Amino acid sequence: MSAGRYALLVATGRYENEDLGRLRSPARDAEELADVLRDPRIGGFEVTTVLDGRHHEVTRAIERFFLDRRRDDLLLLHLSCHGLKNNNGELHFAAGDTDRRLLASTSVPALFVHQQMRACRARSIVLLLDCCYSGAFLAGGKGDTTVHVGDELAGHGRAVLTATNRTEYAWEGERITELSPEPSRFTGSLVKGLRTGEADRDRDGLIGVHELYDYVYEELRDSGAGQRPQMWAEVEHRVVVARSVRQALPHAPGNEAPAPAPPPRPAPAPAGPPPTLAALLPLTEALAGLPCMEDAPGRQQFATALGQFLARRIDLRGVRQREDVVAIVRTALRQEGGEIALLSTVELFEGAAAAAEVRHRLPP
Template identity: 25%
Template sequence: MPHALVVGINTYSGKGVPELKYAVNDAVEVSDRLRKAGFDVVTLTDRQATHKKIHWELEVGLNQRVTDEDDPVVIYWSGHGMSDLRKRTGGDGASTFLLPVDADIDQPLGTSFPVQHVWALLNRLKTRRVLVMLDTCFSGAFAGDGRRGFAIDGARGGAVNPTDEFLRMEGHGRIVVSACGPDEIAREDETHGHGHFSRSVLTVLDRSTSDRHVNVTGLVSDIRAEVRRQTRGEQTPSMHVSFEGADWRIPLPPPAPYQAPMPSWAFVGTSGGVGKTTLAMITAELLAESGNTVLYLDADIAHHGGTSEWCQRAGTDLGHAKTFADHVAAFSRAKTRTPAAQLSDRLVDVTPGYLRRHGCGRILLLPAARVSDRLFVFDLVAEIKDRRSNVVCRQILDEAFERGVRQGATCVVIDCGAQFDPLAVNSIAAVDHPFVVAAARAGAKEQRETILSNCERTVDGFSRLRVATVVNRVPSEEALVQHWGQPGYSNPGMSFHFLPFDSKLFQDWEEGRPNFELGYDDLTHQWHEILVASDKSGCQGEHKDFLPSEWNRFSKWSLWLAANRDWTESKRATLSRSVRRSYVVAVCWFAILATALVSILPHVIAKDDADDASFLPQWLSIPLLALSALAVAGNAIVRMVLRRRRRVLNDVLQHSTSVEALKDWFSVPREDGAWWQVWRSSRRVAIEWLHEQVKAERGKQLPSGRVSEAAT
């Protein structure tokens, strides 16, 4: 049976030892993976990781549990290492230590673990198969910037002998690997909450392979390669191997479900022209509307429609930005004509102008491919089906996600490529909100089924119930029912959302008209409702804060009102004049009402015709009375509506002095309240009226034809 001792220390009790943030998290996660792989694991963290307990585990505990010389043993240490460079008589004075929680750096020999002493303890184990992994370093003066090591006497990098003598452990089948080389520093990854080395170990352990065992030398090589990849060459783990005989193997944990590192949405189409890219772009704008920095990953390298549309709207070009095709090329025989050294890792900022003006979030584009790389892209697409395993696809996606994370992305939208592309399948499986976009035409339902079946065959444990289907651009209800059936959710896994086709709305959106600046257009509003419903059903509302609220919907046009006070004052003056005129009209109708009433009353009171003092005939006075009564009531209702509208306009102007004041005003309920609180129950209607007025006025300012964001 395999055994493991895992140590992780964040907070040290001794003086002068800086705290770490994620060492305990490293130890907990590594322990979890090893247990799932079948290891008997002892985990010591923080106050448990004393010198006495660790020493007992190394000298006694492991020997009690190990029963066979072929039992694999893994020692994992995440914490501080130390180099003592103080000069001593008769030697070079260099010693390296692993620090337990109660270490005293002024007396390291008695309170810490010299690595040679650790090797001596491990050499006494019954087993021949020991793997030691140290997420620590022994060089560089600690400066509180996420380093996992420091030196006494002001040492600089290179405190450890470049030959890595401190790693040498004698014996059969012994491997020691440290997080970085002698002139390097083991750092913590603030973004992912791990040390870079530990994160790489977890990544390699989680990779899916058909064989749940791996050669230990291959495992260590993969870890070293992953560390170099994640740190962009800043860390290269040191390794020492002492082998006699054949390489040995250790078990791996069951593969963990592959997931994107941040809230994620992905779109794959059943065929071309279904509006997949349109919905992906609208989703990105909605997420940015809420203040998020969105990574828009255009993985459709064959068509790259999203890349073209974003660049055209933003009035920018790709320059030397590294494309998604370049990421794929690293795992392909096809090679781009652009040398890798000339490519930039910077993502292309394609944030629409209206989002910039109102201080919202950003949209960072990872472009699919350059137009000049058509032949190169053709070669990539041609070898898609046969050459890409899930492991390779996930490495490609990880590199893309990592670029976004490094540049501040908080969520990702993936515009997937062809449905048979393993990259598309792995994207759909990895995200929180996968969407299949289809059309209301013959064969679309079968194409959706093909996509889901392909995902189930390719990705272990894939659940089609997670995938939402959107039937887009529906021409009529008859077409929807004919090809998809009645919409609804009575049949799990076969339900779908649908969006009606409005040619003007799609044309306006695709031409780049800044509808968002004035609140949602109908298309975006319907799609927003689908996103909210999908989040509620698929993730229990976990990502509701990433989507715009009603405040986001109304905030921008209300701020537009404050910035256009002439129009606002003019509209308010018009409403005031209308209110005054309504009073004049009310007086006139009230006079007519009184006249009709005065004419009718003598007729009612009179006992006979001789006593009747009516001055109008009854056939005229009765209809006049009814008409004037209705007119007076209608006038009162119109005046009340006008006053509500004026009140809302005044409130917007009053609270537009600051964004926070405007937010507070919008947070007041619009529909709650008793029946007699008419102003409250009608507030929403008044706000929506004002919104339509602003849209109409703003629409007059837009030139006809295509409008670029730079111009608006």
């Protein structure tokens, strides 16, 4: 039997308990996301939706969704609802009948979702969480926002994208108020990236889960939203969420992907890589070995100090070390005098000997 692509969308916007305000986004989120996931040109998923379900309906749907799957199946679970924490800081997903005083018996615990994912035979599972405090699903209970591979979710072929970190709210449009339905910022960006194909960053015609995260992160950052999506992933192979509808289109001007090669014609051979490219790799390797680059807070402090030298802000995702280091080095190399500023920052954090070692790595 061939592998299948299955999606379960759980959207809860109406609540019996008056303490839980009505949400305008979940129903629209489910509708829009289901459209692009079902589209045979894009997702090609078999989609099931649970709208405003009670807690026993949601838990049963989730357990059934992960049951009796084949190893080569791709499963995608999307939760759009209120995210609530109990007194121990544990995350719960609100259902239609949730009483926030009785979370253990009337909500969907994040632990339950963890357990169903761990028990599932499918090698590729993508979880999308659009709720407040959704980053708490990733954290190991230590109160930080860093994604740890050794957390409860650790396993084979799992990827989790969350709308926020452990402490942030997930925004609906411009306000968290009940108005006319519109997608949340997180799910709205997901849908846009899939529907337009803009999430296909390398223009190979396929949208992988890492590309989708990068697209959503940059969309929310550029929009000024006060939330930072998080990601955790451990997969043996590339997990393709969708095809790109832009595959057959010509590359747009200014797109970062390389344009199709023109017909051969006489041209001078390039003398070699530009100076910035020649320095990017050795500087990245040198900085990645510094103690100040070992954790996300250290990399952020380094980027802040370097940004003051360069008179510009350096935004880091704080998820993958090498990605942050590349962003730091690339920003420095694009600025006049950036290499000197980078070396000065290294000396500030690690001393003159470390700065000399980094300087030694630079190409002539």
